[in-house]
Amino acid sequence: MARNLGFFLAIIGLFLGLVSASNWNILNQKKGKYGLQITLKNYCESWRMNVELHNIRDFEVVPEECVQFIGKYMTSTQYKVDSERTIDECTVHMYTCCDFKKGGKDAWIFDIDDTLLSTVPYYKKNDFGGRKLNSTSLEEWMSQGKAPALEHSLRLFNELKGLGIQIILVSSRRECLRSATIDNLVDVGYHGWTSLILRGEDDEKKNNQKFKADVRKKFINNGYRIWGILGDQWSSIEGLPSAKRTFKLPNPLYYVA
Template identity: 35%
Template sequence: MARSVSAHRALVAFFLPWLLHCARLEAAAEGTPPWFWPWPPVGGGDDPYCLSWRVMVEANNAKGWRTVPAPCVGYVRGYMAWGQYYRDVGSVADQAAAYAAQISAPAADGLDAWVLDVDDTCLSNQPYYQAKQFGAYDPVAFKMWASRGVCPGIPAMQWLFQTLKGRGFRVFLVTGRDEETLGSSTAANLAAAGFSGYDRLIMRGTGYRGQTSVAFKSAVRRQLAAEGYRLRGNVGDQWSDLQGGCVGDRVFKVPNPMYFVP
């Protein structure tokens, strides 16, 4: 009997770490922590330094960086996958919705509008960047990822999108994705992720290739303004989504410590 118990304990000791590791990976992919895992996640890096670095990123004081600092890869992984990121995005959505509620009812002419970015504002690329250890941007690899059309929707932004539509605002989705190669897959991905009923999906066409995000998105917003739209709000995960011309009456920055777009 004693030998049987010992053998059982040996099997548990051998398989349990592997089972916990698999469960942790599965939960991280779903964006929710398993019930048994402690907070904060193990391997989060130098948290005080990395927290300060993330604040500098969100405040737009850290510019031009190409990769997450090596000591902060674990920290960013934990931030993105273990709850705080989703709470932060939810707070942004709450503030944007509260602001929208303060605006008088959209005019009968239907020209009160909002602009939303797509990547890591509406659709999450977290699985892709986490698999690459938040390394330097690889346009070929990212295009292959985006063409699959499997980016999950970001729940708080799904709610904000529906809230804005429900209040009668026009909603334009503006993305730097290439229209020729990613147009159909992006539209299908948005529909599958709960972003149906937008007024227009505006992507980077051949005339805008090579331009910075600020230049491209400013040109798009100026065109919308020229069409008579009043841009009441502008939501994006990069400061380059929110800078330049015709940025709108108010901008809302979604957190993103995974990458920087000039």
């Protein structure tokens, strides 16, 4: 009898544990594993930081309890300061470590979305990453060509162009958005790039990292020296061949593999 009662209590305990796990929410927690006080703000800041460190990967949405926090960050002075610091490091690298040569083969690669152009206005209307990405809706917004420039990236773009560096734009946007993308870039001040590479039909089955690494390989095989890559996703800067240096802008809104 006692044995059966013990088994029954164990089953009930396991069930309650599973229910508790399924209902877990930071708002219900008071302390972390090591006795640290957990607040919504520091939990969400930790989540955002670990996205940038590439510890958190493959997420489809921003955690519900952090949507407001992430939205506030992406529209804050801190986001602009973080972005500016990234661009400053690009500039230091450009002037101190790059042995530019004559011949038109020195190059720098830029991503487009949330690197040159901001999608924050779109995500502001779509719950700041709290909803699963609707590619059709995002492409419709991109086709309108209303994305604003990221000012610090525009500054770097123009500095590189002034030095005679070949600027290569590589985006996972589909080829059907080429006209809208060019118009948008020119309207907000970007012009004079060497190449604009978008995802064609042959690239549809490749993930973003493979697609962008293959593009770099083609340019390097044609004699280009890629001194830097600037992007907002790890998949834009990872993979071989790479560049002399890679730089990542902050972006906790979405993840692209």
